[in-house]
Amino acid sequence: MTIDSNNPIYTISNAAKLLDISVHTLRMYEREGLLIPFRKNSNQRLYSDKDLERVKCIKKTINEDKINIEGIRRVLALIPCWSIIKCSSEDKKNCEFFSSYNKPCWMLNHKNNTCQDKDCRDCEVYQSFGNCASIKEKLKTLLI
DNA sequence: CTTCTTACA
DNA sequence: TGTAAGAA
Secondary structure, eight states, rough: OOOTTTOOBBBHHHHHHHHHHHHHHHHHHHHTTOOOOOOOOOOOOEEEEEHHHHHHHHHHHHHSSSSHHHHOOOOHHHHHHHHHHOOOOHHHOOOOGGGGGSSGGGSOTTSSSSTSSSOOGGGGGHHTSSSSSHHHHHHHHOOO
8 A cells, every 4th residue: 555555456356355345335336426446458347445445435424424325426526626627617618517416527528628538537636535534635725 | 257237026 | 235147
């Protein structure tokens, strides 16, 4: 983890074992827009240590804070991505995100805007809201 | 043998 | 959340 926590090295079965959840649940979190695992050319999912931390945060939020997947997704849908990546007004006009309030930006189409060639998994927006500890800090920097 | 997608008595 | 089918 100290070398490169972004290295996708865990298969879905290994990740599930480490997290003590089922592979089915991991796929569901993905389908619900809570995380974006790395994909090999063979379409197989791979998870990094950072991904594991992200899922731990999700588990904690669901089990301890009693917020369901839908609730988490709606919070993520409020991230001011345009401010983080500094969209132009043209980008905003072409972005589907501005007509949606229940999906995180990384679940939407990015055609015709500055995000179209980006991999959301590598995006600062997705990364910054990856675990419970960093979210509040990130929001502080946006409000200053 | 593992993983992928899709579906559901 | 679990399990199953058929494909890769």
